[in-house]
Amino acid sequence: MNILFINHNLKGEGTYFRCFNFARHLAMRGHSVTLLTVSPDKLFSAVKTTDSGVKIIETPKFLDQHRGGWGPLDTAYKFFHVLKNKYDIIHGFDHKPNVCIPSLAGRFFHKKTLFISDWADWWTKGGISSASRLTPEIMIETHLEESIRRKADAITVISTALMKRAESLGIKKDKILNIPSGCDTENIKPVSARKTALLKRKYGIPQKKKVLEFIGFGQGDVDLLVQAFNLLRKKRRDIVLLIVGPADRNTAGIIEKSPYKEDIIATGRVSYDRIPGLTAAADIFLLPLRNNIANEARWPNKIGDYLSAGRPVVANPTGDVRHVIRKYKTGLCSAPDPRAMAEKISILLGNKRLMKKYGINALKTAKSVLSWEKLTDKLERFYKKVMTQKGRR
Numbered sequence: 001m002n003i004l005f006i007n008h009n010l011k012g013e014g015t016y017f018r019c020f021n022f023a024r025h026l027a028m029r030g031h032s033v034t035l036l037t038v039s040p041d042k043l044f045s046a047v048k049t050t051d052s053g054v055k056i057i058e059t060p061k062f063l064d065q066h067r068g069g070w071g072p073l074d075t076a077y078k079f080f081h082v083l084k085n086k087y088d089i090i091h092g093f094d095h096k097p098n099v100c101i102p103s104l105a106g107r108f109f110h111k112k113t114l115f116i117s118d119w120a121d122w123w124t125k126g127g128i129s130s131a132s133r134l135t136p137e138i139m140i141e142t143h144l145e146e147s148i149r150r151k152a153d154a155i156t157v158i159s160t161a162l163m164k165r166a167e168s169l170g171i172k173k174d175k176i177l178n179i180p181s182g183c184d185t186e187n188i189k190p191v192s193a194r195k196t197a198l199l200k201r202k203y204g205i206p207q208k209k210k211v212l213e214f215i216g217f218g219q220g221d222v223d224l225l226v227q228a229f230n231l232l233r234k235k236r237r238d239i240v241l242l243i244v245g246p247a248d249r250n251t252a253g254i255i256e257k258s259p260y261k262e263d264i265i266a267t268g269r270v271s272y273d274r275i276p277g278l279t280a281a282a283d284i285f286l287l288p289l290r291n292n293i294a295n296e297a298r299w300p301n302k303i304g305d306y307l308s309a310g311r312p313v314v315a316n317p318t319g320d321v322r323h324v325i326r327k328y329k330t331g332l333c334s335a336p337d338p339r340a341m342a343e344k345i346s347i348l349l350g351n352k353r354l355m356k357k358y359g360i361n362a363l364k365t366a367k368s369v370l371s372w373e374k375l376t377d378k379l380e381r382f383y384k385k386v387m388t389q390k391g392r393r
Contacts (some may be wrong), residue, residue: 001026001383003107004087006103008035008096009068012057012272013217015093015120017301020159020180021056025376027053034085036078038098057081059171068239069096072136079152082106086113088392089383091156093118095144104151114390115234116363116383119162120181122242129311152322156379159320161297174389177382178298180320182303183366190310191280192362205265206240208356212280215244215275215302219251221288221295226254226264227338228286232345235262239349240265244278279309284348284355287315290336295319307366312358314344328369330362 003026007019019332023033032055038167039047039058047058059078059130064071075098083088090113092103095283100117107115123129146169150157154175157163163178193198200207206324216227222243229241247255255264268276279285285306289295295318303321306313315321325331334344348355368374 001088002032002086003034003383003388004082004085004090004106005033005035006090006092006099007035007068008094008099009038010040010061011037011056011191012040014301015118016119017272018118019093020051020056021182021184021227021372022376022379023054023121024052025372026380027382034087036081036102038064038074044073064321069094069098071098074098077103077232078102079105083109086110086368088112088387089114089116090186091116092120092152093146094120095123095148097140097144100144100148103148105294107153112392114153114386115151116154116156116386117149118156118158119149119166120158121163122162126292127294127297147291153390156382156383158299159297161319165297170254173273175386177378178381179378180299180370181301181304181373182372183206183308183370185308185363185366185371187310188305189278190359192246194282199277203265203278203281205281209240209263210283211237211240211242211281212284212286212345213242213244213279214286214288214315215279215305216300217245219243219245219248221316221336222247222251223254224290224336224338224341225286226251226258228341228345229264230258230260231342233263233336235346236349239263242269242278242281243267244275267319272314275305279305279311281369282309282311284345285311285313285331286310286341286345287313287321288336288341289316289318291316291318302374304366304370307362307370310359311365312348312355312362314341314348324370328361328365330365331358 005019005023023035027033034055036057038061043062044060049056061071061072062073081103089107090103092099103115107113124145129138156177166176241264243266245264316336317333325333332344334340
């Protein structure tokens with residue numbers, strides 16, 4: 001198959017990893033895959049590269065104030081690309097104008113092209129965008145988020161919540177594939193105690209301290225972790241909190257106010273090639289998710305990194321993440337408040353056998369249930385089913 005992936009945000013951020021990992025595994029199976037994504041630094045020109053058999057085109061981000069989605073040059077480039085190039089499948093990741101316009105155009109101008117829409121976040125109607133003031137962009141998004149799914153030949157969703165929302169729009173079940181993002185077990189792996197010590201030294205982490213770690217581009221609920229850490233740190237000195245990713249102003253302020261800020265390490269933005277080393281330093285991974293519709297509908301990329309590293313996870317029981325924790329026994333769930341999280345972390349820190357058991361289960365789950373290879377099997381079968389239903393095979 002000749003497949004085009006159109007991603008709404010910047011290369012190396014958020015949904016890009018979902019796109020790229022599916023793309024590279026499809027390419028490994030002999031499919032021709034092109035990925036269009038927004039350049040993180042080029043304003044007026046496009047950059048073409050090949051990675052793991054995937055043809056990647058970074059489109060210009062001129063006048064894009066939303067980290068992907070609304071750039072006029074980006075949208076225009078993608079539009080003319082689909083006019084000039086014919087694909088069997090265009091898989092558009094999310095509903096933003098820089099995805100839906102070229103996706104629909106590609107299907108319109110090439111009658112045999114199928115358009116599949118990926119739904120990875122609950123944006124409007126109480127979701128991510130609802131925290132912002134009402135703007136023309138959000139009014140447009142409120143319409144696009146649901147209408148683009150109705151127009152698609154089929155859709156993929158990242159969570160049970162989004163699957164139910166799709167069904168509520170009248171989309172038939174056989175046109176929906178619920179498929180989470182996977183685990184990068186090729187690059188992120190458990191390491192020996194000796195190597196962990198070397199990595200701790202490399203990143204300036206005290207050797208004898210237990211590392212509680214959070215990784216993430218979005219840090220909206222990190223205040224829960226800092227408060228939980230403060231409660232734990234009152235009782236024990238053998239822990240540090242490692243926060244990997246770009247700290248927003250709110251997170252930075254919370255860290256600065258902590259009475260134990262000297263034991264909180266915030267790396268700031270890091271490139272993905274540093275993530276394997278940083279995950280290897282962790283003793284326990286933390287995943288705060290307050291109970292709201294945006295969190296209920298998401299599948300955080302970080303859970304794949306956590307499981308691949310073979311370490312236990314303490315998470316709030318929100319969304320499909322709770323099923324991974326409970327069903328496969330990969331860690332503990334706590335109520336989304338600092339005291340409850342501190343108690344669960346304390347239970348693990350006091351039980352090495354339990355930590356080891358959950359870590360083994362985490363790695364087993366990453367390899368046997370949530371590997372990108374196994375998830376790509378499902379995606380490839382879905383493509384073939386949709387093509388058969390539409391008479392394209």
